[in-house]
Amino acid sequence: MNAHDPKNPELIARMAADGTLRQLSRQWFDRSCEYRYSYNFRWMGRPIIQYPQDMIAMQEILWEVRPDVVIETGIAHGGSLVYYASLLELIGGPGRVIGVDIEIRPHNRVAIETHPMARRITLVEGSSVASDVVNEVRRLAAGARTVLVVLDSNHSHAHVLQELEAYAPLVTRGSYLVVFDTVVEDMDPALVAGRPWSRGDNAKTAVHAFLQTTKRFEVDRELEGKLLLTVAPDGYLRRVAD
Secondary structure, three states: OEOOEOOOHHHHHHHHOOHHHHHHHHHHHHHHHOOOHHHHOEEOOEEOOOOHHHHHHHHHHHHHHOOOEEEEEOOOOOHHHHHHHHHHHHHOOOOEEEEEEOOOOHHHHHHHHOOOOHHHEEEEEOOOOOHHHHHHHHHHHOOOOOEEEEEOOOOOHHHHHHHHHHHHHHOOOOOEEEEOOHHHHHOOHHHHOOOOOEOOEOHHHHHHHHHOOOOOEEEOHHHHHHHOOOOOOOOEEEEOOO
């Protein structure tokens, strides 16, 4: 630890290795899901549907990376789009956000497109893995020096793996490919009953399969270790090679 940064990597590593604390965190997380905890929060008026710990992590990443473009698949009510756009506004420069969703409900579109951060947001409607949608996102991101990608749509193995293959090449070296809801692999299956993803078939299994095929990305273990509570275990992927 240095005088200018109170963060202590050694203490973070010890905390991350504390089995009792990790178990308590796991129990807290599962119990909080019973109350739809992630639905409790808004950012600048829009439901964000995320755990605050992960949003703090994303703030740290955006400040460090300072992307020209943030691409997010799965936008729901648009809270996370607004969040990233507002951070880019504070950072300064021309940074913008591209949001992709298979269905953008009219009331959500209106709320996003009339929001004070709308000038930094572009919406693309369609399946995030459809070739025309992927090509449109590539076109919109063309020329950007630094690109960050967030995957948060359909969390099934097959879909996330297709997203990883489609969007990973857009992520620039030193930036991040963040895959949310990898936590499904660690949860009680009863908590995601009725969804098209569950233990053995989810975003984390897709990430593990993807990492077997490339050395360009690695999991940011220090970031994950200091969070303890996260929907993205093994999901904060940093691009380390071209």
